[in-house]
Structure formats: C-alpha cells, structure tokens
Amino acid sequence: MPPATAFHAAPLVALRGVGKAFPNGIRALAGLDLEVGSGEFVALLGPSGCGKSTALRIVAGLSEPTEGAVEWPHAATPAQRESRIGFVFQEPTLMPWASVFNNVALPLKLKDAGADKAAQRVDAALDRVGLLAFSRAYPRELSGGMRMRVSIARALVTEPQLLLMDEPFAALDEITRFKLNDDLLRMWQTLRTTVIFVTHSVFESVYLSSRVVVMAARPGRVFAELAVDAPYPRGQDFRTSPEYAAFCRRASEALSGAMAAGDEL
Amino acid sequence: MKARASAGERRDRRDRALRIGLPIVVLALGLAVWELVVLIKDIPPYVLPAPARILRTLVSDWALLSQSLLVTLTTTLEGFLLAAAGGVGLAVLFNQWRFLEYSLYPYAVILQVTPIVAIAPLLLIYLPQHAAVLTCAWIVAFFPVLANTTLGLHSVDRNLTDLFSLYGASRGQVLWRLKLPSALPYILGGLRIAGGLSLIGAVVAEIAAGSAGAGSGLAYRIAESGYRLNIPRMFAALLLLSLAGIVIFYLLSLINYLALRRWHESALAAES
Numbered sequence: 001m002p003p004a005t006a007f008h009a010a011p012l013v014a015l016r017g018v019g020k021a022f023p024n025g026i027r028a029l030a031g032l033d034l035e036v037g038s039g040e041f042v043a044l045l046g047p048s049g050c051g052k053s054t055a056l057r058i059v060a061g062l063s064e065p066t067e068g069a070v071e072w073p074h075a076a077t078p079a080q081r082e083s084r085i086g087f088v089f090q091e092p093t094l095m096p097w098a099s100v101f102n103n104v105a106l107p108l109k110l111k112d113a114g115a116d117k118a119a120q121r122v123d124a125a126l127d128r129v130g131l132l133a134f135s136r137a138y139p140r141e142l143s144g145g146m147r148m149r150v151s152i153a154r155a156l157v158t159e160p161q162l163l164l165m166d167e168p169f170a171a172l173d174e175i176t177r178f179k180l181n182d183d184l185l186r187m188w189q190t191l192r193t194t195v196i197f198v199t200h201s202v203f204e205s206v207y208l209s210s211r212v213v214v215m216a217a218r219p220g221r222v223f224a225e226l227a228v229d230a231p232y233p234r235g236q237d238f239r240t241s242p243e244y245a246a247f248c249r250r251a252s253e254a255l256s257g258a259m260a261a262g263d264e265l
Numbered sequence: 266m267k268a269r270a271s272a273g274e275r276r277d278r279r280d281r282a283l284r285i286g287l288p289i290v291v292l293a294l295g296l297a298v299w300e301l302v303v304l305i306k307d308i309p310p311y312v313l314p315a316p317a318r319i320l321r322t323l324v325s326d327w328a329l330l331s332q333s334l335l336v337t338l339t340t341t342l343e344g345f346l347l348a349a350a351g352g353v354g355l356a357v358l359f360n361q362w363r364f365l366e367y368s369l370y371p372y373a374v375i376l377q378v379t380p381i382v383a384i385a386p387l388l389l390i391y392l393p394q395h396a397a398v399l400t401c402a403w404i405v406a407f408f409p410v411l412a413n414t415t416l417g418l419h420s421v422d423r424n425l426t427d428l429f430s431l432y433g434a435s436r437g438q439v440l441w442r443l444k445l446p447s448a449l450p451y452i453l454g455g456l457r458i459a460g461g462l463s464l465i466g467a468v469v470a471e472i473a474a475g476s477a478g479a480g481s482g483l484a485y486r487i488a489e490s491g492y493r494l495n496i497p498r499m500f501a502a503l504l505l506l507s508l509a510g511i512v513i514f515y516l517l518s519l520i521n522y523l524a525l526r527r528w529h530e531s532a533l534a535a536e537s
Contacts, residue, residue: 057427060431061431062427062430062431085431087427087428087431089424089427089428090424091424093422093424093425093428095425095443095446096528096529097446097447097449097527097528097529098446106428106432106442107432109442110429110432110433110434110438110442111432111433138527138528139528140527140528158432
C-alpha cells in the first residue's frame with residue numbers, strides 16, 4: 001500500500017518490516033511498515049493490544065525491534081536521534097519532588113545546557129502551554145489537564161523534530177481533551193514539528209491528524225491508512241462539519257475491519 | 266457553606282485539643298495514683314520511689330545524670346550518623362553493582378537478626394570500649410536504613426526511567442536526579458526507625474560494658490544504681506532515656522515533614 005501522502009524527500013523516520021516478540025512468546029508486532037514524513041501529523045489508531053504503544057516505543061528507541069529496522073535517513077548517530085525526539089506518556093509522568101519549572105527543564109539539564117539559555121527556553125515552553133504563571137508550583141498542586149500541559153511543555157522544550165504521544169489525553173475529561181487537542185494543533189502548526197499520536201479514539205485521530213494509520217491486533221500490523229486532507233487550522237467548525245463526520249465514518253469502518261481481522265477478542 | 270466550614274474547623278480544633286489533652290490527663294492520673302499508693306502503703310524508696318522523689322533525684326543528681334545523658338546522646342548521634350551514611354551508602358552501592366548486593370546482602374540480614382545483646386559482649390572483647398559501643402549502635406540502626414533505601418531505589422516510576430533513558434541520562438544522573446529523590450520518603454522512614462534504634466544500640470552496649478566499669482552513659486548509670494539499690498536514680502535515668510528517645514523521634518519526624526511537605530502524599534494535609 002503506498003503512503004497516503006506524497007513526499008518530495010526521504011521520510012523523517014521509517015519502520016521497515018518491524019516485528020516485536022516478547023520473551024513470553026507474545027508477538028506484539030509483525031511486518032509493520034510505516035513512513036512518517038517531516039511535518040506530518042500521523043495518528044496510530046487501533047484497538048487496545050494492537051501494539052501501537054509498542055511501535056511508538058520502538059520509534060523512540062525505548063524498545064528494540066526483534067525483526068526489521070527503524071531508519072532515520074537524516075540522523076546518523078543515536079545521539080542525533082535523541083535530540084530529535086520528544087515523548088509524552090499516557091500519564092503526565094512528572095517528578096513529584098520538582099517544581100513545574102524544574103520538570104520542564106529536565107531534558108536540558110540532562111544535556112548540560114547553559115543555565116541562562118535553559119531558563120529562557122523553559123519559560124518559552126511553559127508560555128506555549130499557558131502555564132508560565134505556575135512555574136513554581138508542584139505537580140501535586142495542579143489539575144490533571146495542567147499536569148499534561150507540563151508534560152507537553154517538557155517534551156517540546158528541546159524543540160524536537162518528532163513528537164511522540166502515547167494516548168496522552170485518554171485519562172482526561174472531554175472538555176479538557178478538546179481544549180488540549182486545539183492547543184496541540186496550534187503548537188504543531190507554529191513549531192512545524194512532526195507528530196506521531198497514538199489513540200484509540202476515532203474522533204480524536206480524525207480531528208488531529210493529516211493521516212490516520214489503522215492498526216490490527218495479534219500480531220500488530222498496519223491494516224489501513226486514511227488521508228485526512230482537510231485543511232488546517234481546524235477548529236469547532238471542522239468538528240461539526242459533515243466532512244469531519246464522513247472522515248470519522250471511514251475511520252470507524254476501517255477500525256471495525258481491523259478488529260474483525262484481529263479476530264476473536 | 267461558610268457555616269459548615271467553620272463547624273468543621275471547630276470540630277478539628279476540638280479533636281486536636283483532645284489528642285493533646287487526653288494523654289496529659291492519663292499521665293497526671295497515673296502519677297497521682299502512683300504517688301498515693303507509695304504514700305498510703307508507705308513503700309520505701311529502694312522498692313518503689315514515688316514520682317515526686319524521682320523528680321527530686323533528677324534535680325539533685327543533675328550534674329552526674331546530665332553528664333551521662335551527654336555521653337549516651339553523643340554515642341547515639343554518632344551511631345545514627347554512621348548508620349545513615351552506611352545504610353544509604355550500602356544501598357546505593359548495592360543498587361549500582363548487583364553482584365555486590367548478591368555477595369553482601371545476606372550478611373547484612375544475619376547481622377540484623379542476631380540479637381544485639383548477644384553480640385555486644387563479643388564486640389567488647391575485640392574493640393576498645395567506645396568503638397564497641399558505637400559499633401553496637403550502628404549494627405542495630407543501619408539495617409532499616411539499608412532495607413528502606415533499597416526498596417526506595419527500586420520504586421522508581423517506570424515512565425520516568427524511560428524518560429531519563431530517552432534523553433540519554435548517565436548512570437550518575439539517573440541516580441542523583443531520579444533514584445535518590447524517588448527513594449527520599451523511604452530513606453527518611455528508615456532514618457526515623459534508625460534514630461530510636463541507635464539509642465537502643467547504645468544502651469545495650471553500655472549495659473553490656475557496665476561490668477567493665479569504664480562507661481559513664483545513662484545505661485551504665487542505671488546498671489550501677491541497680492547494684493547500689495539507688496532505685497530513684499535508676500528511675501531518673503530511665504526517664505531521661507525515654508525523653509531522649511521522644512526528642513529524637515520528633516526531631517526526625519520534623520525533618521521528614523520539612524523535606525516532603527511540598528510533594529509527598531505522606532506529608533500533605535488532608536485536603537486544602
């Protein structure tokens with residue numbers, strides 16, 4: 001299957017025939033092919049257990065594939081790759097003992113960036129998620145949505161080329177989720193970063209992404225791809241448009257097909 | 266809404282007053298009964314001294330007892346600091362080099378489960394007295410620090426570990442910025458236990474050394490006063506030991522609270 005979006009250059013990252021078998025014999029992924037081009041917003045959509053989080057961890061280098069390879073055509077060394085990735089987990093994953101400022105500063109401190117420049121970048125990142133006023137607060141003092149914003153600010157503070165997000169808004173209420181969806185799209189457009197966004201929500205995947213990759217389970221693989229070629233910026237108008245509904249229906253059908261192919265669950 | 270909040274506040278304040286007041290009432294009642302029984306039954310002080318007599322002894326023997334208190338507290342503090350350093354240090358070494366943990370951990374357990382009263386006389390044979398007393402305090406106190414720190418170093422959030430490896434953190438950075446802060450509540454819990462235990466260790470060693478005669482700590486005073494049937498002084502020394510234990514416990518609790526109040530569940534107020 002050809003990629004739904006055409007690129008004029010090599011992809012930013014490509015998974016080639018990636019497979020992952022865990023020591024307990026479970027095959028989480030098999031023959032996964034995925035190319036992600038610079039500037040894309042790709043959603044990985046699939047039922048739970050289809051290996052979408054595993055795929056994301058493999059892209060991040062947190063997990064090694066047992067078959068196939070991850071290619072970074074533009075980055076020669078692992079260190080170069082590291083500096084290109086930001087990761088947002090399902091939970092905010094903040095250090096409870098550190099202030100918001102110090103949490104966001106962590107990636108820079110681990111790289112021994114100069115203190116002055118680091119402080120500016122942290123402030124900029126916090127400003128981007130609207131939490132500059134809370135830089136001295138501790139995570140415990142924030143709401144779930146605010147913690148997730150801190151987590152996003154931390155992922156963006158290194159200005160990564162590739163932002164990996166693993167069901168980041170799954171635990172939030174719908175109002176907060178819609179708000180964060182809009183903020184994320186805004187940041188994506190200003191920063192021109194590339195995003196791979198794992199979700200099990202059809203509506204979220206269509207609303208956010210320029211391409212939905214539907215995965216099937218047992219073993220995890222790409223089942224279908226759907227280009228969402230609606231223009232950005234998207235907002236409330238898009239969310240209520242017939243066009244959006246049509247995309248959602250198609251994604252929903254693909255997901256049903258994927259679940260049937262992933263068989264008896 | 267406001268009225269309900271203030272009713273809740275009033276209930277809280279009454280609850281706090283009761284928590285402080287009731288133990289004091291119990292103490293006063295107990296002392297009064299004790300004093301009366303001794304008075305009515307005319308019990309001689311070498312059998313059971315009355316509370317007032319014990320207090321008077323505390324004042325009259327203060328020069329001697331305060332000297333002994335200082336000796337015991339010094340030993341306790343030294344033992345505690347060694348236990349803290351040794352417990353945390355060993356736990357970090359074990360965490361960084363697994364083969365070291367496998368080689369030594371069983372012996373740390375053996376040291377812990379063997380009753381210190383049985384080890385103390387041996388230590389007194391092989392070590393100078395001060396060193397022996399200190400070693401006793403250390404043996405008793407270091408294990409809870411070691412065990413708690415080990416547990417804490419293993420209780421790091423998996424996602425945070427991933428995050429650190431994603432940003433290429435070195436082993437030192439992971440230890441210093443992730444593992445030790447994660448373990449801090451556990452370490453402080455271990456230290457709180459160790460504070461009381463190092464006092465126990467010091468006392469046990471002093472008692473064991475008592476017959477050697479060179480000691481001058483509070484426990485030695487208790488043993489010595491026992492031989493001389495100076496029972497009021499025994500009680501006075503015991504009272505000082507209890508007070509020392511209480512002060513140590515609350516000091517460590519305070520440190521615990523100050524270190525964790527901003528972020529750890531254990532130190533947070535019910536709900537603001």
